[in-house]
Amino acid sequence: MTSAEAELIYHAGLVPVVRELLVMNQRIRELEGQIAKNSRNSSKPPSSDGYKKPAPKSLRKKTTRKTGGQPGHKGSTLNAVDKPDHTRRHSVVTCSCCGKSLANEIPSAIEKRQVFDLPPLRLEVTEHQAETKICDCGHKNSALFPEGVNAPTQYGPGIKVAANYIKFHQHIPYARACELLSDLFGAGISQGTLANMFSECASLLETPLEQIKKQITESLVLHLDETGMRVENKGHWMHTASTQTATYYHIHDRRGTVAIDENGILPSFTGCAVHDHLKAYLTYDCDHALCNAHHLRELIFVLEQYDQTWAQEMIDCLLKIKDTVDQTYPIAKQLSPQQIKEFEDLYQQALTKGYAQNPLPPPPKNKKKKPGRTAKTKPRNLLERLDEFRDQTLAFMYDFRVPFDNNLAERDLRMIKVQQKISGTFRTMNGAKIFSSIRSYLSTARKNGIGAFDALQALYAGHPFIPS
Secondary structure, three states, X not given: OOHHHHHHHHHOOOHHHHHHHHHHHHHHHHHHHHHHOOOOOOOOOHHHHOOOOOOOOOOOOOOOOOOOOOOOOOOOXXXXXXXXXXXXXXXXXXOOOOOOEOOOOOOOOOOXXXXXXXXXXXXXXXXXXXXEEEOOOOOEEEOXXXXXXXXXXXXXXXXXXXHHHHHHOOOOOHHHHHHHHHHHHOOOOOHHHHHHHHHHHHHOOHHHHHHHHHHHHOOOXXXXXXXXXXXXXXXXXXXXXXXXXXXXXXXXXXXXXXXXXXXXXXXXXXXXXXXXXXXXXXXXXXXXXXXXXXXXXXXXXXXXXXXXXXXHHHHHHHHHHHHHHHHHOOOOOXXXXXXXXXXXXXXXXXXXXXXXXXOOOOOOOOOOOOOOOOOOOHXXXXXXXXXXXXXXXXXXXXXXXXXXOOHHHHHHHHHHHHHHHHHOOEOOHXXXXXXXXXXXXXXXXXXXXXXXXXXXXXXXXXXXXXXX
């Protein structure tokens, strides 16, 4: 708009109308932005996309590598064993040409082929018999049953391991878990018996879970996240505190500091906490790093919905720093001061351009209006956050031990969402806590190269896996 046009509008008394149109235009853009949000350009989960999935647009640059296994990739195959469990000899009885009997002939060669298969699946019943003998002195002596053999009939640790594996690693619902155990092993287990097995399993995890919490609290880098879920038909939050070698889940009806304090990890933590900018995390006295995967999604939203070029410059800046860190990490422990200065300047340039494209709205002319914060656009809010928390955003550049994003915690929470999709919500708080305990143990074992089945077997054998 030229100065002459502005003056014409002013004298024509159209200023209030133009101001109203600008407000309406801004409101329309905000509503369009709400509709345009999906899992690719915001923090919304993929499950909220519905049937209209967003077109995939990866921020990764294309490489010259072909799809499939790369040169040097170690393949895998089914190798023959030296000592098979069973051997079946297929003999040549007669000559297929002349009919002569070859039954007593020594074979000139033997070709071997091995078939790997499961043995017949059924429950084995072991009966324990305790003797009773009466001495000449009249004293009655009774043998002791082995530890754990407490009832006339009971299930052993093997079927308990299988039940916990099916429920807490494969997330099969109670009814289908009972059906699976019946079909595979002929075990007619009720849902109530399963619940008792799971409660017993959780009671064995007190010491391992304390060690898991201790290891996470003493770590240098901690990943934090939370996701909503329903317990007793009410909204709750599943919190996770994770490292590369340990996972701890904690269920609570609150999301903020009350739940975090009850968890007991972050209040005692002194390293660097990686999270997605939940304000409750920032109140704790430790270093903080923000998830740049979230920043990239928000920047994509600004670029696509507001057509602001500063967002693309910030995306390029963050990814360039990440690539440089990835290339430098194997040969050096940190970037050079010159590299850090160049990236800080590049970061500031994107912010400066963003501020120019997103000026603060003018103060309201209605002085009678109650004082309060002036509404800002989403691009402006993102700009101010990236500016105020630039050290936390670029923490991965200053310290190579800090990751670029918080994907570790998000991966740990992914199995919680799988549980919800397959098995639904939790009917009781006790059931949710049992799930949290057993999943913490299994996830930690998997991170240390211990299979879920092996970890459960070790637990019932009396020597559970405890991270060092």
